Amino acid sequence: MTTYSxxxxxxxxxxxxxxxFWLLDLPHQTxxxxxxxxxxxxxxxxxxxxxxxxxxAYDLGYHxxxxxxxxAIMLLFSTIVPxxxxxxxxxxxxxxxxxxxxxxxxxxxxxxxxxxxxxRVVPKAVFTIFLxxxxxxxxxxxxxxxxxxxxxxxxxxxxxxxxxxxxxxxxRKV
Numbered sequence: 358m359t360t361y362s363x364x365x366x367x368x369x370x371x372x373x374x375x376x377x378f379w380l381l382d383l384p385h386q387t388x389x390x391x392x393x394x395x396x397x398x399x400x401x402x403x404x405x406x407x408x409x410x411x412x413x414a415y416d417l418g419y420h421x422x423x424x425x426x427x428x429a430i431m432l433l434f435s436t437i438v439p440x441x442x443x444x445x446x447x448x449x450x451x452x453x454x455x456x457x458x459x460x461x462x463x464x465x466x467x468x469x470x471x472x473x474x475x476x477r478v479v480p481k482a483v484f485t486i487f488l489x490x491x492x493x494x495x496x497x498x499x500x501x502x503x504x505x506x507x508x509x510x511x512x513x514x515x516x517x518x519x520x521x522x523x524x525x526x527x528x529r530k531v
Contacts, residue, residue: 364434364441371427372448380455382463385413415464420456424449425481432489436496483524490517 378384393409400406431445494513501509 364438365444368431368441368444368448372444372451376448376451376455379459382459385463388413413464415460421478424452425478425485428482429485429488432485433492436493487517487521490520 389411392411392413396407396409427445427448431441431448435442435445490513494510494517498506498510498513
């Protein structure tokens, strides 16, 4: 198995297995079954039995970090395997649809983001993109002919610095 096929297999498994896993709501159903069994076991000898209340909540922190990690892996390894970006795009399309469905219809809606998610996720995504660009500048600088290395490196670092300044300037205004 080559390195290329490993990353392609990894993202195909992410796309269909993990997203399908959450679409079927298997973790929630498993926790609900165990909790309901435990609740019924506790209530078996009581005269006035309390009804079971499902308190399982959508773990937004887990899914955000999972998506950001997957995004970073996809960006970093798309330089080695260029069509990994296309498979990553398919993964994020499926993930978006499944998460939107779960948040809208499956889980209780008592938890609202109120814009806090956007404030925390966007800086991490921007950091991932900058890390990707820095690694790409280093990678492609080592692969360029020796007479162009300095020019390529300086132009890449200058572009990243200008981009960082632009993001910092606009982020401060928001």
